[in-house]
Amino acid sequence: MNVAGKSKVRVTDGIDEHVDELNRPMQGIYLPKMVWKDMYDFSPDSVLLALASTHYDGNEYIRDYDEYLKIMGVKK
Secondary structure (H helix, E strand, C coil), X not given: CEEECCEEEEXXXXXXXXXXXXXXXXXXXXXXXXXXXXXXXXXXXXXXXXXXXXXXXXXXXXXXXXXXXXXXCCCC
């Protein structure tokens, strides 16, 4: 959720894709495991708040989209 300003989030599973514009502080999106997201188009006053149910562990994340597609079994 953007507590100030606005931004966009592109969400995909490698097949279906949609873009959400976060522009109201009471609006958020839930992203389950194994969903790819790109956050972009931040306004100058944007403050993005992310909440998680567990502690952050950078080793648990896939950082390369092509690797993600391979793991998901999606052919380009």
